[in-house]
Amino acid sequence: MDSCSDYDIVIVGGGTAGLALASRLSEDESLQIIVLEAGEDRRTDPQVLTPGMWPLLTNSSSDWAFSTVPQEFLNKNVDMIPQGRMLGGSSGINSFLFTPTSQTGVDGWAKLGNKGWEYTSFAKAANKSYTLHSPSGAVQGTGHGPIQLRVAAPQSEPEATWTSAFLESLSTLGFASPQDPFSGHVCGGFSNPESVDPATRQRSFSANAYLGAAESRPNLTVITGATVTKILLSTSRRDGVVAEGVRFTESNGKSKMARAHKEVIICAGTFHSPRLLEVSGIGDEKLLQKLGIDVVLDNPNVGENLQNHVYTGVTFEVADDAIATLDSFFRSDPQAVGAAMQAYGVNGTGPLGSSSIIASAQLPFPGIQTEQGETEVNQLLQDLLHEPVDAAKHDSTSFAAVHAAFVKSILLSPTESSANYVFGPAYTEFEDRGNPALRAPGNHITIAAMLSHPLSRGYVHAATAAGDDRSGDHGLVINPRYLSHPLDVEVLARHIWFIEQSISRAEPLAKMLKPRASKFADLAAVREYLHRTAKGSHHYTGTCSMMPKKLGGVVDHELRVYGTVNLRICDASVVPITPRANTQAVVYGVAEMGAKLIKESLWAGCQE
Incomplete structure (x- = not known):
């Protein structure tokens, strides 16, 4: 029998968004929070911290190293896809360009029906993620957050x-x-603005910035080498499916459970977030049945709308x-x-x-x-x-x-x-x-x-029912359908x-x-x-899009998975229209927005 521990909030994925979210939510001392990250802690690794060494991280142990299926319109070429597998996720292996998106782009998300996601609100939240330093060292602009930038x-x-x-x-x-x-x-x-701390001259990313400020809090637990294999879902309530917790496998191969009394939040990224929904029973019922997965919620939009530059x-x-x-x-x-x-x-x-x-x-x-x-x-x-x-x-x-x-x-x-x-x-x-x-x-x-805004859209789907498949592309089929x-x-x-x-x-x-x-x-x-x-950039979004379900959505404007009571997604996968350039700044903004929405939701629940 799996051993089990209890928490208020279980966060799946300690990457760019996951650690930012954990840091903000753990500011509330009444909440017990756990973060489960499949990768390791490389915060002291010179290859991670030295800015110019970032190309060496591709195809390393800190990279999931996905690949696409042969791309029909790119002469059948296969594209390699670096994705961070470490505390900090892709913010620890990327080229650390920090490019805020446009007002028009974010307002485009709001116009899909996402109440509260207008640019003014998003920019206010995003400003909480970074502090911008001028060449002289002075702080400039309106940002006042943990990610240190120089421009x-x-x-x-x-x-x-x-x-x-x-x-x-x-x-x-x-x-x-x-x-x-x-x-x-x-x-x-x-x-180019870069997420490099001018004081240390090292990469500033979610693991040493957001987590660094929060890891001493007694209400925050972070486990590395923990691969989440399934979201544990219950259909006993009339008002929707309840995420009771998750099952995960430790690096030693032992299976454990983390029970969630309030929320399960998936921050596993554009590829693993939809896959985790599917292996847990949420997705296109035809695909799930083909893979031998019991269908809990039928939503054919899961894994669709994959966008990239x-x-x-x-x-x-x-x-x-x-x-x-x-x-x-x-x-x-x-x-x-x-x-x-x-x-x-x-x-x-x-x-x-x-x-x-x-x-x-x-x-x-x-x-x-x-x-x-x-x-x-x-x-x-x-x-x-x-x-x-x-x-x-x-x-x-x-x-x-x-x-x-x-x-x-x-x-x-x-x-x-x-x-x-x-x-x-x-x-x-x-x-x-x-x-x-x-x-x-x-x-x-x-x-x-x-x-900046391709019309070509693709998909990512589970290729197996196994929650911890480590063969090939980790049980995934990825087809961006470029051009x-x-x-x-x-x-x-x-x-x-x-x-x-x-x-x-x-x-x-x-x-x-x-x-x-x-x-x-x-x-x-x-x-x-x-x-x-042509090749794909490393800016994938959209596979669990935030928009009305009838348009192709997977989560609502509060990032809650349709048909569930307490299961949310907060990462690049929820972005419905890809931003105009690099996604790092946008993902931090999404995490700050998510933290605000979840705090308000939990507080409203306490008032009822």
């Missing part, structure tokens, strides 16, 4: 010169730069008389590595002190400011917006029409971002997907563009064309690059390039 940090060379060149070139094209990425309205470039880019060779790039460091040149170690040790700068993705830009559909560009967009929308993709159920929900209307509004706006650009002074391999670590000789810059919607292809193609034809040829970048012929003869060549080189 426009003092950069060593060559990063400073290349950042300036990129931002100035955008300005010459009519996009005033730098912009304020925290404003909710961005149409131009900016230096698809991206590719272009690399340019730097002129011989221009300032060097970071290529020698990434080729492990001893002199460059030594200089990087000194820069980090003395000033916290250089390629070891940051992600090396030194700047970003959020730009509208290229040419939308002109009459010709507006005509082109309208023609694309007329021809392709409502183009049938296939008869799969993930395109048959009412949400498809709402989503299309949202994307249309973005594409027709001269100020809303339809692509997020990232810039780095080093070579990046796009052509040879089989060797992404390839480093060409010489000096290069890379400009990539990711589609399955033809409008996505056309929009991203024009952004890549804009990189090649406009940004790289604008001053001062143009004089810093070697003369070259056009990489693409026309848009047809760009389309071919997309299908051959």
Whole structure:
């Protein structure tokens, strides 16, 4: 018989959202809270803490290392999916760019029927997650939370010169730069905010920031190496299914139970959260029956609406008389590595002190400011917006029409971002997907563009009834269906064309690059390039979407799973329309919103 312990709240997953939520809820000393995390505690690991070492964490023991099924529209390529398996989750292995989302995007969530999720409320909650430091060290902005950020940090060379060149070139094209990425309205470039503590020069993430401030509380228990295998559900109440607790397996293989007197909150991420619902009996009854799982609640929306930013880019060779790039460091040149170690040790700068993705830009559909560009967009929308993709159920929900209307509004706006650009002074391999670590000789810059609001949507589902399956992709089938919607292809193609034809040829970048012929003869060549080189970002959302069930929802506006009394989900999976760029900042905001809603709900229950 499983041993059992009792708590008020059981949190499944000690990742980005889970630890933020646990920290906020444990502020109430009357609540006994447990967090169950499958990974380990790596808060003292130099590979985690040293900013520039983040690429080494992919395919490590702290990465779930998922992969997609072969992608039909990406030449049947399989995409690797890093996801954090450690205290702090993906906030401990990501490239730590901290990019707040747009007012339009968050208001789009509210317009789906999510009461209380308007941008003003979300921004207020999100501001509780971070503290922003200026280059001088002073605190700036309205944020006042545990995640420490630096933006426009003092950069060593060559990063400073290349950042300036990129931002100035955008300005010459009519996009005033730098912009304020925290404003909710961005149409131009900016230096990347990073979750790096300027005092320690180390990664600031949910494990050392949120948990660090809360772990001494006697009402908070955190267990690592604990794999939750099932949510224990009861159908004895008339008002809905009750989550009585969870079953989990410790690292030694022993099975245990954690009973919840008030709430079970799933914070297992975009892939594991829907899978955990399904193996526990909540999901599409046809799938569950096929897997031999007893159906508790039939909701075919579970695991659907998977969204992600698809991206590719272009690399340019730097002129011989221009300032060097970071290529020698990434080729492990001893002199460059030594200089990087000194820069980090003395000033916290250089390629070891940051992600090396030194700047970003959020730009509208290229040419939308002109009459010709507006005509082109309208023609694309007329021809392709409502183009049938296939008869799969993930395109048959009412949400498809709402989503299309949202994307249309973005594409027709001269100020809303339809692509997020990232810039780095080093070579990046796009052509040879089989060797992404390839480093060409010489000096290069890379400009990539990711589609901010793709219409292509996919799914993730359990492939087995076993709650602790560790084979293959841990019992999951993941299919993002990248570029399955033809409008996505056309929009991203024009952004890549804009990189090649406009940004790289604008001053001062143009004089810093070697003369070259056009990489693409026309848009047809760009389309071919997309299908051959594009990949998915690591920004997955939507598989347990927060919206009305009739639209395709899994949780309501209080993050409660439809048909249940006390089972909630609080992580990236609830985001119904993917944010315009990196998701880290958004997930912290969702956790802060979730903590507020759950506290209010528990307090209301006590008053009844």
